[in-house]
């Protein structure tokens with residue numbers, strides 16, 4: 022599917038979002054060597070040999086926070102009552118059965134599903150590092166390498182957020198099921214993470230699992246190392262009230278304050294979830310230039326709560342979204358929930374319009390993963406094109422003056438029909454061109470339950 026080096030391929034988009042409040046008609050996007058070389062608006066008909074994209078074409082979507090293997094528990098555990106903590110037990114059971122080969126197959130299928138939904142980059146928050154009992158594999162990065170290979174085969178770029186996870190709680194050692202996550206010390210984590218290989222579709226990132234899993238001094242060491250290598254740094258922050266209570270009891274400070282005092286906050290930092298924040302936490306995130314990655318479909322699934330998205334945006338915090346537990350892999354459903362949940366919480370509509378949501382899903386999402394050259398239909402940007410068709414029963418008859426709004430608030434992953442990543446046409450007419458994603462999901466999920 023890839024084109025010869027230096028050759029220009031033209032795409033003619035019936036409609037495209039090139040920034041601004043609404044879609045533009047007749048947009049020609051020229052692509053060479055995986056980059057956009059020119060964008061022309063007002064091109065009323067497709068030039069000869071152009072690849073035609075009917076519907077609305079958007080820049081690539083970014084999945085800011087993912088645990089690929091959680092895909093295996095989608096739809097399970099809804100019969101019984103419970104909470105995040107009971108869900109976590111079933112997720113740990115799946116994790117226990119994974120080795121590098123199984124993880125590779127499960128992640129490839131899951132990343133394939135993401136590509137079909139229009140995601141062109143994924144931030145994989147990776148903590149399942151070692152074998153049973155915490156015994157390292159012969160190649161200590163075998164599990165991370167499995168994820169990187171899976172992403173390459175699915176055609177998605179990956180930011181591997183290598184997680185430092187050393188404790189079972191602020192006052193607890195690791196549970197048996199958590200030993201696989203730990204490198205024993207920050208030095209052990211740095212030694213392993215430093216050995217990572219590089220690849221064109223890969224960016225490295227660092228992560229602190231949470232203030233439950235690393236002490237304040239350990240967070241300082243991780244932040245220092247990430248800063249010295251200019252890596253994006255992510256952490257789960259205040260997903261649960263219990264996390265705040267443990268942090269206050271152990272450190273006398275909220276998780277955000279602990280992260281600030283440990284030197285973690287700043288423009289390279291992304292707080293994942295940020296659901297239960299104080300006003301001071303919001304100010305700290307805003308004034309530091311940090312971003313927040315909301316995961317609304319997971320947060321509702323796990324009964325986490327609704328994060329203060331509008332107040333964060335008002336404090337100058339840039340927002341991204343992530344599919345996290347894979348309860349849903351639908352970028353459009355994920356991002357519109359930022360506004361729709363805000364409506365439920367506030368009783369008001371309109372904190373975020375379609376343009377705000379489109380920016381969250383594209384350029385701002387890519388920025389938290391370190392792909393600053395992706396997420397725009399603009400000259401020089403990576404050639405990611407995601408087309409939403411208006412031919413389904415959901416969208417037929419869409420008002421052509423409001424296509425961006427209709428797509429953001431009415432379309433689903435099933436309406437994404439064409440996806441190009443770095444100039445490669447990976448999804449054509451709703452089908453992944455190199456993977457049979459439904460079959461791979463069926464096989465890898467069956468395997469993960471056996």
Ligand SMILES: [Zn+2]
Pocket residue numbers: 086088146257293345
């Ligand atoms: Zn997570």
